[in-house]
Amino acid sequence: MGIVVNNVVKRFKRGKGFARHYITACDHISFTIQKGELFGLLGPNGAGKTTLVRCIATLLIPDEGKITIFGKDVLKQSMEARRKIGLLTSGERTLYWKLSGRDNLNFFAALYGLVGKERDKRIDYLLELLGLKDVAEERVEKYSSGMKQKLSLARALLHNPEILLLDEPTLGLDPQFARFIRSFIKEELVKREGKTILLTTHYMDEADELCERIAFINRGKIIDVKTPLEYKHEIPHTEVLELRLKGNLSEAKLKTELGKINTIEKISLLNNQGEATLKIIAQRVETILSDVIELVRNESKILAIDVKEPTLEDVFIYLTGTSLKEDTREAQTNNESE
Amino acid sequence: MNRNRFVADLSIIGAEIKKTAKIWFSYKILLFFWAIFPLIWVIPYIFQGKALVGGMASGPFAQLTGTENYIAFVLIGAMVSTYIFSGLWGVGNSLREETYWGTLEYIIVAPTSLLVILIGKTLAEFLYATVMVAFQATLATIFFGLNLTLNKLFPLMMIVVLLVIGFYGFAIAFAGFTLLIKEVHGWVHTLEWVFFLFSPIRYPVEVNPITKIVSAFIPLTYALVAIRAIILLNKNVVNLWQIVLILLIMDVVLIGGGYLLFNKLEFRTKKAGTMSEY
Amino acid sequence: MKTFFHYLRAIWAENIKEWKIELTYKADFLRGLIDPLVYVLPYLLYGIALVGGRNSQSLEKLTGTGDLITFVTLGYIFIGFLNMALWAMGFSLRKEQYWGTLEAVFAAPVPRWVYALGMAVHSTMHQGLMIALQLIVISLVFKLSVNISGIVPSLAVVGVMLIALYGLGMMIASLTLIFKQGWLISEALSSLIMIVTPIAYPLAVLPIVMQKVAMVLPTTYGILTVRHFLIGEKMGFSVATSFFRLLILCVLWVAFGLIVFAFIDKKTRSSGTLAHY
Numbered sequence: 001m002g003i004v005v006n007n008v009v010k011r012f013k014r015g016k017g018f019a020r021h022y023i024t025a026c027d028h029i030s031f032t033i034q035k036g037e038l039f040g041l042l043g044p045n046g047a048g049k050t051t052l053v054r055c056i057a058t059l060l061i062p063d064e065g066k067i068t069i070f071g072k073d074v075l076k077q078s079m080e081a082r083r084k085i086g087l088l089t090s091g092e093r094t095l096y097w098k099l100s101g102r103d104n105l106n107f108f109a110a111l112y113g114l115v116g117k118e119r120d121k122r123i124d125y126l127l128e129l130l131g132l133k134d135v136a137e138e139r140v141e142k143y144s145s146g147m148k149q150k151l152s153l154a155r156a157l158l159h160n161p162e163i164l165l166l167d168e169p170t171l172g173l174d175p176q177f178a179r180f181i182r183s184f185i186k187e188e189l190v191k192r193e194g195k196t197i198l199l200t201t202h203y204m205d206e207a208d209e210l211c212e213r214i215a216f217i218n219r220g221k222i223i224d225v226k227t228p229l230e231y232k233h234e235i236p237h238t239e240v241l242e243l244r245l246k247g248n249l250s251e252a253k254l255k256t257e258l259g260k261i262n263t264i265e266k267i268s269l270l271n272n273q274g275e276a277t278l279k280i281i282a283q284r285v286e287t288i289l290s291d292v293i294e295l296v297r298n299e300s301k302i303l304a305i306d307v308k309e310p311t312l313e314d315v316f317i318y319l320t321g322t323s324l325k326e327d328t329r330e331a332q333t334n335n336e337s338e
Numbered sequence: 339m340n341r342n343r344f345v346a347d348l349s350i351i352g353a354e355i356k357k358t359a360k361i362w363f364s365y366k367i368l369l370f371f372w373a374i375f376p377l378i379w380v381i382p383y384i385f386q387g388k389a390l391v392g393g394m395a396s397g398p399f400a401q402l403t404g405t406e407n408y409i410a411f412v413l414i415g416a417m418v419s420t421y422i423f424s425g426l427w428g429v430g431n432s433l434r435e436e437t438y439w440g441t442l443e444y445i446i447v448a449p450t451s452l453l454v455i456l457i458g459k460t461l462a463e464f465l466y467a468t469v470m471v472a473f474q475a476t477l478a479t480i481f482f483g484l485n486l487t488l489n490k491l492f493p494l495m496m497i498v499v500l501l502v503i504g505f506y507g508f509a510i511a512f513a514g515f516t517l518l519i520k521e522v523h524g525w526v527h528t529l530e531w532v533f534f535l536f537s538p539i540r541y542p543v544e545v546n547p548i549t550k551i552v553s554a555f556i557p558l559t560y561a562l563v564a565i566r567a568i569i570l571l572n573k574n575v576v577n578l579w580q581i582v583l584i585l586l587i588m589d590v591v592l593i594g595g596g597y598l599l600f601n602k603l604e605f606r607t608k609k610a611g612t613m614s615e616y
Numbered sequence: 617m618k619t620f621f622h623y624l625r626a627i628w629a630e631n632i633k634e635w636k637i638e639l640t641y642k643a644d645f646l647r648g649l650i651d652p653l654v655y656v657l658p659y660l661l662y663g664i665a666l667v668g669g670r671n672s673q674s675l676e677k678l679t680g681t682g683d684l685i686t687f688v689t690l691g692y693i694f695i696g697f698l699n700m701a702l703w704a705m706g707f708s709l710r711k712e713q714y715w716g717t718l719e720a721v722f723a724a725p726v727p728r729w730v731y732a733l734g735m736a737v738h739s740t741m742h743q744g745l746m747i748a749l750q751l752i753v754i755s756l757v758f759k760l761s762v763n764i765s766g767i768v769p770s771l772a773v774v775g776v777m778l779i780a781l782y783g784l785g786m787m788i789a790s791l792t793l794i795f796k797q798g799w800l801i802s803e804a805l806s807s808l809i810m811i812v813t814p815i816a817y818p819l820a821v822l823p824i825v826m827q828k829v830a831m832v833l834p835t836t837y838g839i840l841t842v843r844h845f846l847i848g849e850k851m852g853f854s855v856a857t858s859f860f861r862l863l864i865l866c867v868l869w870v871a872f873g874l875i876v877f878a879f880i881d882k883k884t885r886s887s888g889t890l891a892h893y
Contacts (some may be wrong), residue, residue, distance in 0.1 A: 010888075012887065012888055013887065025888075051888065054719075054888070057723050058720075058722075058723065059719055059722060059723060059885060060885050060888055061885045061886045063881065063886075077729070079725050080723035082723060082724060083725040085723065085866075087719075087723045089719065089720075091716060092716075093715060093716030093717075094634065094716045094719070094720055095715075095717065095720075096637060096715060096717055097715070098636070098637045098640040098641075099633065099636055103633070103636060106629070107629050107632075108720065109626070109628075109629075109726065110625050110626050110629030110673075111626050111629065111721065111724035111725070111726050112724055112725060113622040113725070115624075115625060118634075139640075143888075155720065200707045204824060226809065280781075297788060365797070367797060367800060368797075368800075371800060375803070375804075375807060378807050378811070379807060381811045382811055382815065384664060384814060385816070385817045385821050385822060386659065386663065386666075386816040386817050387662075387664065387666055388817065388821040389672075389675055389678060389816070389817035389818060389820075390663055390667050390672040390674055390675055390684055390817075390819045391666050391667065391672075392673070392674030392677070393674075396667070397667065397668070397777075398666065398667055399665055400666030401668070403665075404640050408666060412662075417815075429657050437683070441752060458687045479740075488703070497856075503626075510861075518625060518645075521641055521644045522642065524644045524647050524648070525647070527651065528647050528650070528651060528654075531651060531654040532654065533654055534654075534655055535654050535658055535660055538660060539658075540658045541658050541659075541661045541662035541665050542665045543663075545661050545665040546661055546664075547836045549661065564760055568777055571769075600763075
């Protein structure tokens, strides 16, 4: 077995004095990732994905529960565990900007115990593989964000780890780089090298395209673990009616109005820059279409209507009532000030 | 100048002072720090004096400075240096700080001059430093027996104002300079030490011909001589008219030069587009 | 054995990386070389102004050596290692946090102390360079006179003092991870230690309470013994006593540094603030 996460709980303290409270980032999380499997964690921002990855990577100590990597406890045998893990986090600033790409890799190679010709060969190989050879001697500050992400990926692969933890690997990248990273994960890391991979994302297409099994995670809890296909069968004979509306709408009001139509199963509303996207999951949409339009027209102007087959996101909404595009982080999560 | 514009500028200055003050009070520990540490930093000078002289009064020191009381000498230097720190860090580093907060670009797109904002910061710094110095003076009187009387307050404040007008003018030009360079902290530290070496903050510069000549170009030198003359030698401002005149001339040069330099630097940064880089 | 070499290489890689980053800021690096000189000079000129020359009878009576220039210079040069521990080493983790690289470093299979030693090696080399430069320039301007035979034993003393200061450096480095205003801790500690340590004066001029505090500072023994070897300063205790106490302090400070470091490492990994800047 590759990664075993058993009943992991992680709470964070927020606020001071009387305002002190705890938020639960991971709430009794358990799952097992098989050796050679590409396992996805799909959930909105703030669902607890990154917290979990940090716990596995030995960077965070869980309050309860146990995590093992190929049988090694990440807390008690943390050195052995770290040797098996390659970590990729999202974000621009994870490299030494003032050093060249090669200098960065040389430094981390030393931390992972790589030396001499073996190290040089490995670094050359990775630079070539990721198309960074021509810029290897340039300072990282001159790299585009896509190139920086590729270099981070090279760093994660330096010691040829058995396990890769990829935390939002395509976040903030332009589509071309994101496509490259995805196909690299699929073709190179999974098919050719047979790595065990935990990938977190809030992009449903990414999860759908790459992952063999996906855990839905929302507000610190695992909702379900299934293959993408199994998820889509979760809501049989169901269709998704999607309406694009003008203006910001009140979710509560819409829900009461639409709640009168009893064949509707789930409603989600996402307001974004003066436009709202209303998703209605129902069996046989054509029977409710005119009623919905009638009701919605009283509230706002309809810009577009579409009827779709359910996607992973729709399944997610169906199961949790939360959209993947939402930000479920709590306001208090911001602890910059001190 | 248009009268409405003037009123508008005044209210912007007021808003900037309020903002700066609020930010200080969010770092309460810093208030405590600046009220005490400038004095703590000179304690080694006091013990060094004790060891080298073997008493509290030094004859050779009196020949250079007119007073043999070296403890009072360094304490006064320490208090005045608070204005130097506030000018360099509070004004000189302030635009850097705004870029760090990510707020500088929003200030620049607002329909006001950056200079007006900087004047607001300068006034706020002056008030802040004065409160700190008042606190330090109280401590120095209680713990080190520094002899301060209230009737000297007016002439002292006059010299201090003459000092800070020129010095903050310089600091504003330096703030413009920080828009072009990146490693501002290092520069501020070096400037600090230049002032400590080439003006009589901690020792009489007359002791060495080089420091004596260089210090003659720094207004701080004259201000310190005048302040010490008032406190330690009981001189009044009328006796010190030459120093006051020199300070006035230097103020005019520094304010004018600082203003021109700042405008030039601001223009260059906008052209080069390096304003928001951090 | 393999692990040992792995750690050794990691320490060296850390040192090289720090140098490379430091040297990309060329103007800063050059200014960094001048700063310590400008820092020492006011103390020397002040001394000359007080006694009207470089020889102080009072100092001779107290310490057995009257040359205030050599006395004060040696004191301020070797206290530079305190600032190295408090600033260069003390802020190394904070820097990584700011760069965003701290998590990548901490996820690698090396213990934290290996990383700490890497920063120690770099900051010691850096400070060594500064000290050499200070010594050269000041001796050119003022002519310092020291016993050549005292140099080797002085280096031994400095070596032991350094180890104790690494303990302090580790403690500060970890404290900066939980206190956003970490520079205040460094500033306060540096100011207070520099008052109590007999840098530009002998212990005898300090009030009794401060003398007592000086007795638990490795810098006190370091500087007194170095000056004893180099210019024959009377210490008030024997060289053997000084070494013995310095060794004990060394163990205590390093142990304390490690404990604080381990405690805060655990704390930040529990609270999840490792990556916060």
